[in-house]
Amino acid sequence: MTQNAPVTVAYGDGIGPEIMTATLNILEKAGAKLAIETIEIGEKVYKRGIASGIEDSAWESLSRTKCFLKAPITTPQGGGFKSLNVTVRKSMALFANIRPCVSYHPFVRTTQPTMDMVIVRENEEDLYAGIEHRQTDNVMQCLKLISETGSERIIRYAFEYARAHGRKKVTCISKDNIMKMTDGLFHRVFDRVGAEYPELEKNHMIVDIGAAKIAAAPHIFDVVVTENLYGDIISDIAAEVSGSVGLCGSSNIGQHGAMFEAIHGSAPDIAGQGIANPSGLLHAAVLMLHHLGQGDVADKIHNAWLKTIEDGVHTGDVFSPQFSKKRANTQEFADAVIERLGEMPLHFKPATAAESKQPAIRMPTISLPKPADKTLHGVDVFMHWRDARPVDALATEMKALSNSLKLASIDSRGLLVWPDSAAKAENGDHWRCRFVAANDGDKITHAQIAQLLQALAEAGLDFIKTENLYYFDGQRGFTVAQGQ
Numbered sequence: 001m002t003q004n005a006p007v008t009v010a011y012g013d014g015i016g017p018e019i020m021t022a023t024l025n026i027l028e029k030a031g032a033k034l035a036i037e038t039i040e041i042g043e044k045v046y047k048r049g050i051a052s053g054i055e056d057s058a059w060e061s062l063s064r065t066k067c068f069l070k071a072p073i074t075t076p077q078g079g080g081f082k083s084l085n086v087t088v089r090k091s092m093a094l095f096a097n098i099r100p101c102v103s104y105h106p107f108v109r110t111t112q113p114t115m116d117m118v119i120v121r122e123n124e125e126d127l128y129a130g131i132e133h134r135q136t137d138n139v140m141q142c143l144k145l146i147s148e149t150g151s152e153r154i155i156r157y158a159f160e161y162a163r164a165h166g167r168k169k170v171t172c173i174s175k176d177n178i179m180k181m182t183d184g185l186f187h188r189v190f191d192r193v194g195a196e197y198p199e200l201e202k203n204h205m206i207v208d209i210g211a212a213k214i215a216a217a218p219h220i221f222d223v224v225v226t227e228n229l230y231g232d233i234i235s236d237i238a239a240e241v242s243g244s245v246g247l248c249g250s251s252n253i254g255q256h257g258a259m260f261e262a263i264h265g266s267a268p269d270i271a272g273q274g275i276a277n278p279s280g281l282l283h284a285a286v287l288m289l290h291h292l293g294q295g296d297v298a299d300k301i302h303n304a305w306l307k308t309i310e311d312g313v314h315t316g317d318v319f320s321p322q323f324s325k326k327r328a329n330t331q332e333f334a335d336a337v338i339e340r341l342g343e344m345p346l347h348f349k350p351a352t353a354a355e356s357k358q359p360a361i362r363m364p365t366i367s368l369p370k371p372a373d374k375t376l377h378g379v380d381v382f383m384h385w386r387d388a389r390p391v392d393a394l395a396t397e398m399k400a401l402s403n404s405l406k407l408a409s410i411d412s413r414g415l416l417v418w419p420d421s422a423a424k425a426e427n428g429d430h431w432r433c434r435f436v437a438a439n440d441g442d443k444i445t446h447a448q449i450a451q452l453l454q455a456l457a458e459a460g461l462d463f464i465k466t467e468n469l470y471y472f473d474g475q476r477g478f479t480v481a482q483g484q
């Protein structure tokens with residue numbers, strides 16, 4: 001007999017308690033074997049002055065169960081509060097965010113009747129690392145960090161997911177025509193890892209056309225793997241075109257834990273009315289039951305849910321006189337699913353035991369790339385320099401202070417402005433001065449960089465940041481400015 005699986009449950013804010021009660025009721029009636037620990041997160045906790053929105057006792061439960069079924073929470077407006085979702089994802093090392101987006105034509109109104117795609121989104125790095133700085137009066141910076149290990153982990157997971165679920169194609173989405181190093185790495189790792197999955201079709205799309213195609217022709221996609229920011233944007237597009245944000249669930253998977261939630265928020269506009277659609281959270285719970293090895297219960301619930309949708313029992317968000325027979329509130333919808341436990345859908349393909357018994361997804365083990373021969377050839381010094389004189393005056397000052405190094409170029413936010421530039425420098429305050437060895441191609445030392453910075457400091461110049469210019473195994477590890 002299956003032991004009760006420990007699960008941490010949070011009822012959340014807004015419609016959270018209504019849809020969680022409905023979901024747990026269905027799970028119980030379907031025979032899910034769960035040992036539930038309830039924690040409090042979100043608005044009430046924030047209001048007690050806890051900036052993370054989660055108390056230490058709740059972490060204890062999560063570290064014990066390693067499985068989290070979470071209702072949506074309301075993120076307070078204003079400074080000081082941290083996003084609980086990002087905190088939980090990072091603290092539990094949930095590197096993969098999986099969002100299946102399916103349309104339920106002809107029972108739920110959608111412009112995309114044959115959509116059945118899964119978005120696998122990297123969850124831990126990219127611009128979401130939250131490393132931001134104000135550098136000058138005029139310029140803010142947000143660092144985009146993409147690692148080979150982070151890329152490989154999510155890409156391997158996507159291929160393993162596709163294989164385990166009998167999917168046929170994996171599409172990589174990036175913007176490597178512009179971000180040649182960060183997104184270029186992601187794309188290269190996709191090509192390298194993809195070669196190990198010869199049975200799967202593979203392709204790559206630039207994010208702009210990729211997003212447009214997801215909105216207009218989502219049926220051409222099967223599994224999509226992408227970086228954090230692009231994944232955030234395209235998965236909302238996909239959910240929206242599938243019919244309603246109230247329908248989709250998601251899983252967040254890590255090496256040592258997992259979190260399951262609806263993709264929508266706490267819907268304060270309809271909270272307390274008992275009319276919210278519990279389907280997104282129920283789908284998340286179905287994903288959780290698969291994760292816990294209770295695939296038979298997951299299928300039973302999924303099939304009853306499909307039959308309910310086919311029978312035209314719909315909550316207000318998907319109700320339409322043309323397609324629906326009964327407008328159900330949250331409780332009535334849950335009761336309709338419970339009544340149909342054990343029934344099979346007639347139109348939709350039922351979830352089957354064969355699919356439930358699919359091999360578990362192999363969690364990728366990733367190691368750091370082997371160390372390269374790394375040589376230092378220069379330094380970019382970013383300057384906060386605000387002066388009525390043209391940028392030539394900055395060049396003159398920098399050349400005079402460059403000691404054993406040589407000023408090679410100055411650019412303004414990536415656009416070359418010195419020397420001999422066709423671009424006219426506009427009145428800015430943020431300049432990148434590139435220094436290299438006096439003899440082109442020679443190596444430089446960290447001590448030479450320290451001497452340069454010392455000279456700039458003594459001259460009262462404000463250097464805001466430096467980036468070293470390395471070669472790795474003879475390959476340039478940095479880009480050149482536009483126009484260089």
Ligand code: NAD
Nearest residue numbers: 072073074075246263264265266267268269270276277317
């Ligand atoms: P939302 O997803 O809560 O609501 C958007 C619209 O969709 C609303 O009109 C709402 O009524 C409707 N809707 C959402 N879920 C529904 C459901 N299950 N049934 C029927 N209708 C549904 O987005 P929002 O209004 O931008 O955000 C509200 C709050 O939720 C904010 O505080 C936001 O920060 C938070 N939020 C939390 C999460 C999360 O906890 N994972 C995710 C997104 C937003």
